[in-house]
């Protein structure tokens with residue numbers, strides 16, 4: 001199939017000569033083409049530019065293309081949601097109510113709720129039901145312009161259920177239009193029956209689960225919740241190094257609730273990203289900048305937990321590449337709206353409109369090791385493209401709390417038209 005998107009008010013290309021994730025002022029260079037067009041053939045972008053130029057350079061393709069008139073609209077790369085807990089059983093609205101009445105996230109978790117509650121529900125839920133539920137979630141992501149999603153396990157905390165979650169993610173990747181990238185997170189919490197024997201559980205993750213994840217090719221990344229009362233920096237380091245030796249790239253939930261030198265650890269182990277970072281130290285931010293560790297910031301979690309927001313502005317100014325994600329999960333961020341999260345990043349983390357676009361496209365793609373394939377509109381890249389019903393990119397955050405997605409093209413195929421999901 002050949003598609004020509006014609007005469008968009010703005011095409012936000014995110015094209016750059018810079019290699020790797022964008023930092024500092026490069027995060028504000030989003031390379032806008034006014035009155036721009038995009039030519040797509042099969043699953044690839046052929047060219048981006050003025051229609052007149054494309055007609056000269058690719059006359060045959062332009063002639064045979066199905067044309068989409070994007071005048072009055074903007075075009076940008078499909079959004080990349082690089083941190084989610086997509087596959088899980090149940091919901092936790094009763095805990096939300098408890099928090100509104102004064103309980104804290106960690107109190108609820110230590111009393112057997114939180115991650116433990118979802119672990120129980122995920123263990124009880126069948127593969128088929130987890131798959132069906134996650135398919136629906138991916139549909140909603142797609143309708144919001146998200147074309148790639150990371151999915152973490154970590155609501156099993158036993159091999160049987162971790163494997164079930166990872167296999168659901170694998171089937172989602174094979175069957176849903178959204179690309180699903182898998183992360184193993186067996187060290188998401190210490191199971192209740194290992195209380196006081198935390199190192200025994202760490203050994204199970206290292207010696208039992210991780211080798212099976214690698215052998216069965218069930219994940220690309222290995223993540224750990226490094227937090228006071230969950231896994232210590234030393235335990236986290238052991239788990240991440242063990243994964244690395246098996247070919248799994250480290251990620252880390254770091255400095256979310258209490259400062260715990262998680263950012264420093266991320267830099268030390270060469271993690272591709274450190275995620276959350278609400279209370280990351282100055283030293284940790286400096287180390288991340290030096291190591292090139294991507295900060296995956298999750299403002300929805302700060303919003304929903306009524307916690308302080310991560311210091312996104314400072315991180316960018318210090319040279320840390322920043323990505324933004326929903327953290328979709330049933331406890332601390334039950335939203336599938338990445339556009340809303342982008343707005344929070346502007347309003348509460350001091351990020352600019354341009355930085356937020358970079359953080360949810362090219363930098364998020366790099367946080368999933370896919371920066372060379374997706375995240376910008378450039379010749380040869382995968383044709384993941386979104387058309388939005390706004391006159392310019394500044395309106396995306398100005399008209400906040402709304403879904404402006406009009407059309408989504410995934411791998412060169414139109415999958416959402418006029419906001420409606422096509423089958």
Ligand SMILES: N=CN[C@@H](CCC(=O)O)C(=O)O
Pocket residue numbers: 085114115118225253256301327329330331332333
């Ligand atoms: N903080 C740890 N993990 C998830 C929350 C999991 C849950 O509460 O179910 C997060 O990234 O926010």
Ligand SMILES: [Zn+2]
Pocket residue numbers: 083084085253327329
């Ligand atoms: Zn998370």
